[in-house]
Amino acid sequence: MTVTSPHAGPGGTPTAEARRRRTFAVISHPDAGKSTLTEALALHAEVISAAGAVHGKGGRKGVTSDWMDMERERGISVTSAVLQFAYRDHVINLLDTPGHGDFSEDTYRVLAAVDAAVMLLDAARGLEPQTLKLFDVCRARGVPVLTFVNKWDRPGREPLELVDEVEQRIGLRPMPITWPVGIAGDFHGLVERADGTMRRFTRAAHGASKAAEEILDAERAAAEEGVDWERATEELELLGEIGADFDPVDFHAGTATPVMFGAALSNIGVARLLDALVELAPPPAPRPSASGPERPIESPFSGLVFKVQASMDKSHRDRVAFVRVCSGRFERGMVLTHDATGRPFATKYAQAMFGRDRSTIDEAFPGDIVGLVNANALRPGDTLWAEKPVTFPTIPSFAPEHFSVARVADASKTKQFRKGIEQLDSEGVIQVLSSDLRGDQAPVLAAVGPLQFEVVSARLGDEFSAPIKLERLDYTIARRTDAAGVEALKGAVGIEVLTRRSDGELLALFPHKWRLQAVMQNQPSLTLEPLIAEGTGQ
DSSP: OOOOOOOOOSSOOHHHHHHHEEEEEEEEOTTSSHHHHHHHHHHHTTSSSSOOOTTOOTTOOOOTTOOSHHHHHHTOOOSOEEEEEEETTEEEEEEEOOOSGGGHHHHHHHHTSOSEEEEEEETTTBSOHHHHHHHHHHHHHTOOEEEEEEOTTSSOOOHHHHHHHHHHHHOOEEEESEEEESOTTSOOEEEETTTOOEEEEEOOGGGOSOOEEEEEOHHHHHHHHTHHHHHHHHHHHHHHHTTOOOOHHHHHHTSEEEEEEOBGGGTBSHHHHHHHHHHHSOOOOOEEOTTSOEEOTTSSOEEEEEEEEEOSBTTBOOEEEEEEEEESOEETTOEEEETTTTEEEEOSSEEEEETTEEEEOSEEOTTOEEEEETOTTOOTTOEEESSSOOOOOOOOOBOOOEEEEEEESSGGGHHHHHHHHHHHHHHTSSEEEEOTTTOTTSOEEEESSTHHHHHHHHHHHHHSSOOEEEEEOOOOEEEEEOHHHHHHHTTOTTOEEEEETTTOOEEEEESSHHHHHHHHHHOTTSOOEEOBSOOTTO
16 A cells, blocks of 8 residues: 655645645445545545455455454444545545444544535435434534435435435535436446536446546437436436535535535545545634634644544554644644643654554644644643644533443453553543442443444453453433532432543433433422433433
């Protein structure tokens, strides 16, 4: 694999360099082809020589961005990865997010670090529950969304039906950029809506290399494609009549979405998507601070820690904090201030990431992602700054819905167990709750989804040699409370109040919504505040 390291272009000022950056995430429901698309984009940018397959079947290697053993075994993404590469004199920062719904909290953190998102839809399934949930996060964060309808080389739904669903269910006005010739499963090519030309593709074996493409003018396409071309042009005329033309203002405002079609596994339509991201997606902009005023791009360096990850590679047993550069120029070796503690933070070990591969980075600009190695003091949501203080809004935790007590399987490994729990808590892999009654040897692990428990169990056993036993608790709801709530709920049947270690919040746990409703009716003055992103059953 070849890794391209981006470099500063002419001018080299933070503002000039920010204009060259495109920082985006790919979001989707599981199995929509997100990791396949991520790798196909890297293939078309010529930073890898051959694509792998998500599931690693048929002797294929796993995708570059899936580095955890569990991911390769199951063919899913449960962690987020960063791919940074140069393309058309631009620097692309592509953040691959977890594809499994149990890890939507990690995706939420990633969306705090991007300027746009690609919403990936399955041609047969359209908008799915996890896609809807992630789009809601994009809407809340004001992240513009570009839609890519994937798997058009397989049987699926009508294209007009899919774009109508986008408008009806999430309120985004669709603005198709390309349009398919041929129904899903009988894919002949793509019409470029701006000029009416058609791109016809020849698939490479297993999608391991770029699909060769041929450009046909409208006259030739009509002669060779017949009824399929006629149908596509009729649908495009209908779109024109209803005002589905591209509007950059509406796109950047988050009220409309460019729509493209393709097949990531066959590398069809992927190059056009990459071009669209460069041409249409917004560059980094001034970021609002927690106090309100924006941090100008030209201000001294500032950055937001959006992810912390340990043991990304078995040859690197270290801890990396992923920092989105928000303003100014980052230079390796500079001493920053950790806003949460006011202490200095040295940046001697700064790296650029490309999946599991690393390279030393000497400078970075707004929009870039810097990996700071051995950043033991940093947590997701922390701010780093130089010269001029700033505090960016923290990244809140999701409402957990699954709870288990963790105990070390071998008492002689208690020290390793405690160290591992502390590290996984600081990374945000799991929420750790405790109380004087339970003690440090039996913390309660709180998760958005049960697969998080499997990740914790696997990592404690592998990285810390501290296998654990998990005991499932019957709680399904957590509500924020206060000291008065602790006293009022003391001894209440089926309710427990625990302290979240990461921020000291007091969380009252309930077995179901009816128990919660009964307490709220009987004691309406109690503080029982919902947390963000609660499940629909709560």
